[in-house]
Amino acid sequence: MINNLNELEVLKIAQGIEEEGLRFYTEAMKRENNPQLKEIFKMLADEEKMHAELFSNMYKEAREASVKDDEYIFDEATSAYLRALSDTAVFNTNGITNSRLIEVVDTKDALLIGIQAEKDAMLFYTKIYEVSKFETTKEYLKKLIQEESEHLSKLMELYKNL
Template sequence: MMYCFNAAEMFQLAIEIKENGKAFYQDAQAKISDPEVKQQLAALAQEEQAHIEKIKRLKAESIWGDAPSTFDPENELEAYVKATADQHVYKTCGALTGKLSEIQDVGDVLKLALQFEKDTVIFFLSMQEAICEGKDREVLDLLVKDELARVKRLSMQIQRMGYCRL
């Protein structure tokens, strides 16, 4: 492979994805009239913001540095990272507008959020081949573990609230 993402680029990709998620939840809030659903969407947007702050802290504290993995005098890499994040599940060709129309209760919101988190895990795992060898792969593992923890928490919340019936 001629090019690979490094740790700093992976952190930035994760931040972009989470920013998109936060924006989606905020936009969804404006389109939903049910107060309980609006409250859950607001909570999910706040969680995304907290996750963004956590990723930024990890990036700032990281031992991996933030030098680009290749010479990039015209900042094309930044545009590429943003475009990659924008193709993630939160911005999939208007399909989410249809999903919003299907939301009837908090359970539907939580299930949608759970699907987003699962899709994020899949997205990060699919990036494994595009990650530089060595310590940079540890960043990807860290991001995947963090997303898996969110999947587990949302799954438990759905079950606890009785929205998952076997």
């Protein structure tokens, strides 16, 4: 039997995904020799850090709201779907990011991993948005989805120009 996730658990997973993204982009920045790409990776790392902090704040707000309203458990199918999305994302809380860093041999590799990670994040956050109960969480997620979309566009443009 699958344990149902609740919004608090999903927000913790999302925070972990952003922290893994921070780790990846920081390491990619350290390995990069091209100053322009180094700056892009630094910017992405900084934004992942801000996103992790935002999820931490969202978690605190949702925790306070959930004390008053305990009907925030997602159904079994939604919980299984969200868990599968987070477990297979490029940046996930199972430490796959560290093994992906070993695979990076050049800038194109790092950009391809970043592109896939941004797609994963958009899919995950879109699904959370669809099932989220708290309007504050939805507002934050809408902004994050837009930012991840901008990251994706930027990474794809960089990749095309290499």
